[in-house]
Amino acid sequence: MNDRYAQTVGFVVAGVGLAAAFLDWTPAPALAAQAAGGFAGAALLAFAARRHGSGPAWLDYAATAASAGLALAAAAGILDVSGALSAGPLVALFAGLGAVAAGAAAVAGVEKSGVRARERRTVVAVVASLAALVFGGLLASVAVAFLPEDPLVTVPVNTAVASAGYGIAGVAFVQWFDGGIDVSKPGRRDVAVAGVGVVAIFALHLAMNAVVTVFSLPQSTHGLVETAKAHPGILPPLAVVSLLFIGPGEELLARNGVQKYLYGSYSRYAAVAAASLVFTGSHVLAYTATGVPPGAVLVTLSRVFVVSLVLGVTYERTDDLFAPVVVHGVYDAVQFMLAYAAFS
Known part of the structure; x- marks a missing residue:
């Protein structure tokens, strides 16, 4: 009862x-x-x-x-x-x-035991994500301290090292709850899911652009894009970093770590949604700057949540990191190159 x-x-x-x-x-x-x-x-x-x-x-x-x-x-x-x-x-x-x-x-x-388990695991997932952000940030700050003060060098290196830090933290988290790293030789299903994911994420991107335009909704931009307006040369390296570091690092933490951990108390699709909320929350600082209207931040974070749902579903469908890493890396890389074309 x-x-x-x-x-x-x-x-x-x-x-x-x-x-x-x-x-x-x-x-x-x-x-x-x-x-x-x-x-x-x-x-x-x-x-x-x-x-x-x-x-x-x-x-x-x-x-x-x-x-x-x-x-x-x-x-x-x-x-x-x-x-x-x-x-x-x-x-x-x-x-x-x-x-x-x-x-x-x-x-x-x-029932109560299940709800309490969800509460506990959600808190742990949030704490793990925050710890990963701090660890990645500290690792990146140490790395750039030895580099010349040139945004063309420091920004890509900072992003790559921070993303690697997120991945390292993700591995530590997975080891802590004995989840196992979901990396294997990709099969046809993995490639197919990755392909569908790429199409889906860009289709949703265009749909969200249309909604924003029709309703004249405000948006904020990522801190990296703001920096790129003054230094567009950072964008091609960032596109490469997206494929090699951002996609693997963030997905190892967000999907193999947080989402898989939440499987222990949520249904699989509920875990996708909950992990996407945690993932979205981890991006708040990236889209918050002095003078940015709260509504613009909310709209942009809503878009991040939708993107995260796609990534979460690709992981849920395959139980492997290949598809979400590819989809995430390609999505970010394309965004950086489109920004480069616009700013150059």
């Missing part, structure tokens, strides 16, 4: 979302705060009914949908902010995402 722990978690998190609706949302529109409050209230009631066993099972779906509405309302509020972001929409966004996760667990009938 279901112990309704997931509904209890959802009830608490939805309550946080409701409280967030009464925080300061300035300069976000009042309508976004009102919508967030409405969705949070609906989620709270649905979770409460299921928590006490007095409502039908479809209320789990209703609670999850209302939680998604809370997250979307918060995102809409953030999109409209051009200056400093107040606490209200940010808290509401995280509460909405947390309530969606709780709702999904409730729909799947995951």
Whole structure:
């Protein structure tokens, strides 16, 4: 019999979302705060009914949908902010995402032990990713300290060494949970999945470009691209670095490490989504700069999440790093070369 722990978690998190609706949302529109409050209230009631066993099972779906509405309302509020972001929409966004996760667990009938396992593994995955970022950054800073102060040299080397650091951290993490490194001679299926992944990731890239254009959404750019505007010569080396270091290093950590670790408590596709959220979070600093509107950062991180889903699915389909490494490396390399053509 279901112990309704997931509904209890959802009830608490939805309550946080409701409280967030009464925080300061300035300069976000009042309508976004009102919508967030409405969705949070609906989620709270649905979770409460299921928590006490007095409502039908479809209320789990209703609670999850209302939680998604809370997250979307918060995102809409953030999109409209051009200056400093107040606490209200940010808290509401995280509460909405947390309530969606709780709702999904409730729909799947995951009991307390399973939910707690998801919580623990998610925290460990986040900590491992943060540790990898710090390790890679420190390794790169040591490497460039011995190089001449020329961006054409320091930027590619910094990126390559940092990515190698992420890969090393990924190997250490995999060894820690005894997951095994998923590298083998690629077969026809691996090549086919990689090919489909490349097509899919660029198709989604074009689709997201269209959405951004049609709705006039703001975007932020990667710190490397900002540097390349003044020094476009760094981009061809970065394209090579993408194939040899960025793809292998980041995928070893994000997929073979984080995603595979999350298989231990999530379903495989839920692990793809959860690992993609962790991967997206690890890119926050890369797209955040002084003066960049919060909405632009949110749109860009949403795109990173979609890209990560493709990479996660290619790994899930093959249980091997070949496909995600190829797709990731090719995607980044093409982006760098397109930027080079634009800036030169």
